Amino acid sequence: MTRNGSDNKAVIMKARVRVPGMLLVFGRARLLHDRIVITDLFHREVIPLSEVTAVTWQGDELRVSLGPEDRLIMRMRGAGAWKFEIQRLCGIKDPAIDLRP
Numbered sequence: 001m002t003r004n005g006s007d008n009k010a011v012i013m014k015a016r017v018r019v020p021g022m023l024l025v026f027g028r029a030r031l032l033h034d035r036i037v038i039t040d041l042f043h044r045e046v047i048p049l050s051e052v053t054a055v056t057w058q059g060d061e062l063r064v065s066l067g068p069e070d071r072l073i074m075r076m077r078g079a080g081a082w083k084f085e086i087q088r089l090c091g092i093k094d095p096a097i098d099l100r101p
Contacts, residue, residue, distance in 0.1 A: 013085055015076040029074060031085060036064070038074075047072060052090050057083040 010032050017029040017038060024040045036047040047064065054065040062079040064072045064086065076082065087094055 012089075013078070013082060015078055015082070018075040020073055020075075029076060031082060031089075033089060036086075049086065049090050052086060052092070055083045055086045055090075055092065 011030045012033065013031040015029050017027045018024060019027065019038065022038075022040075022043070024038075024043065027038065027040050030037045030039075034049055036049070038045045038047070047066065051066045052064055053067060056063045056065075057079045060075050060077060060079050062074045062076060062082050064074070066072060074082075084094075086092075
């Protein structure tokens with residue numbers, strides 16, 4: 001951790017983000033080794049990666065499943081890269097991609 005509780009040195013990926021149902025004017029998402037942090041001027045949400053059960057992406061939309069009925073939808077550039085990095089960090093195997101013989 002850096003000064004004042006900031007964890008910018010531990011950031012793996014970051015992007016501007018929009019989340020349906022949330023009013024985010026300057027929304028930012030940061031992926032850290034153990035969580036996703038979504039921030040705006042007066043809002044901060046932390047999603048622990050330990051709660052992630054599945055990740056899918058289509059175009060600029062990233063869907064993070066946090067249980068059987070709870071899902072976070074984020075719209076961002078680079079959603080595909082985020083998907084694969086979250087899967088790597090969570091140890092989630094992608095059933096659509098099996099490169100092993």
